Each structure stands twice: as structure tokens, then as C-alpha cells.
Amino acid sequence: MDINDFRGLATIFTMVAFFGIVIWAYSGKRKKKFDEAANLPFEDEALHKKTQARTGDDKQ
Numbered sequence: 326m327d328i329n330d331f332r333g334l335a336t337i338f339t340m341v342a343f344f345g346i347v348i349w350a351y352s353g354k355r356k357k358k359f360d361e362a363a364n365l366p367f368e369d370e371a372l373h374k375k376t377q378a379r380t381g382d383d384k385q
Contacts, residue, residue: 349355
């Protein structure tokens with residue numbers, strides 16, 4: 326086994342890992358969690374507005 330065999334195996338392993346991650350990311354089972362994660366910045370904004378209303382601080 327020489328270095329070229331190792332490079333070929335490394336390429337195949339990398340391709341399999343890449344396609345595995347793509348399938349995992351686009352699977353329907355993950356959609357709900359990804360949608361929740363996408364809305365996290367907006368939840369922080371709502372918390373900020375609630376805190377401002379409670380303290381009476383209207384400055385930005």
C-alpha cells in the first residue's frame with residue numbers, strides 16, 4: 326500500500342462523510358429543530374423589549 330492508495334481512501338472517506346452530513350442536514354426529522362434554531366435571534370429581541378418595558382428604559 327503506497328501513498329496514492331491512502332489518498333484514494335481518504336478521498337472516498339471524505340466524500341462519504343460529506344454526503345452523510347448533507348443527508349442529515351436536509352432530512353425531514355431535523356426541520357423542527359432547525360426552524361427553532363433559526364428563530365433564536367428573534368426570541369432574544371422579544372426578551373430585550375420586555376426588559377426595556379419593565380425598566381422604563383426607552384433608549385436604543
